[in-house]
Amino acid sequence: AQSVTQLDSQVPVFEEAPVELRCNYSSSVSVYLFWYVQYPNQGLQLLLKYLSGSTLVESINGFEAEFNKSQTSFHLRKPSVHISDTAEYFCAVSDKAAGNKLTFGGGTRVLVKP
Amino acid sequence: IAGITQAPTSQILAAGRRMTLRCTQDMRHNAMYWYRQDLGLGLRLIHYSNTAGTTGKGEVPDGYSVSRANTDDFPLTLASAVPSQTSVYFCASSVGPEQPQHFGDGTRLSIL
Numbered sequence: 001a002q003s004v005t006q007l008d009s010q011v012p013v014f015e016e017a018p019v020e021l022r023c024n025y026s027s028s029v030s031v032y033l034f035w036y037v038q039y040p041n042q043g044l045q046l047l048l049k050y051l052s053g054s055t056l057v058e059s060i061n062g063f064e065a066e067f068n069k070s071q072t073s074f075h076l077r078k079p080s081v082h083i084s085d086t087a088e089y090f091c092a093v094s095d096k097a098a099g100n101k102l103t104f105g106g107g108t109r110v111l112v113k114p
Numbered sequence: 115i116a117g118i119t120q121a122p123t124s125q126i127l128a129a130g131r132r133m134t135l136r137c138t139q140d141m142r143h144n145a146m147y148w149y150r151q152d153l154g155l156g157l158r159l160i161h162y163s164n165t166a167g168t169t170g171k172g173e174v175p176d177g178y179s180v181s182r183a184n185t186d187d188f189p190l191t192l193a194s195a196v197p198s199q200t201s202v203y204f205c206a207s208s209v210g211p212e213q214p215q216h217f218g219d220g221t222r223l224s225i226l
């Protein structure tokens with residue numbers, strides 16, 4: 001079965017500093033990859049996705065993630081964070097061999113400090 | 115505004131009681147899902163439905179049942195609630211199983 005590991009459960013970071021959230025998944029021939037963001041007391045919202053093509057994907061609010069097939073990773077980065085980026089971030093993998101059901105990582109809570 | 119509506123927003127329930135969590139979407143998505151979210155475990159899939167009239171078991175289906183009589187509705191039933199089912203429950207939908215999922219705002223359920 002597919003598994004997704006987010007190595008950091010919490011990441012404190014100062015405003016305007018860079019942040020990287022790590023995500024690794026168990027090996028699979030063909031996967032789709034997603035990052036979701038969850039603000040307090042809300043559901044998850046799609047941040048960005050990798051389905052095919054360029055291995056570097058970007059969101060409209062400055063986040064980017066790079067698909068690395070050899071390392072089975074999909075790390076999320078932002079060069080300069082804002083207070084409003086305080087949230088929990090979930091990496092998710094859809095495995096074609098498993099009927100494309102999503103498997104989520106345990107989440108990384110980002111706390112941006114002024 | 116199009117999206118997913120979950121009800122109730124929160125509920126406190128005595129152990130042994132039956133409870134149905136409601137989920138309705140107006141996006142005409144084929145696939146729908148129920149997850150539970152527990153601290154440090156992320157979201158775990160309970161049940162899913164790829165299209166109206168079909169359902170399937172996810173990672174943690176025991177103690178839960180679902181039905182998909184039409185495209186829009188996907189209720190989740192706890193036949194006899196137990197304290198370990200205390201969690202936040204999210205309903206989601208997608209155009210198809212390989213597409214990004216849209217989530218409701220969740221139901222916070224406490225079983226005493």
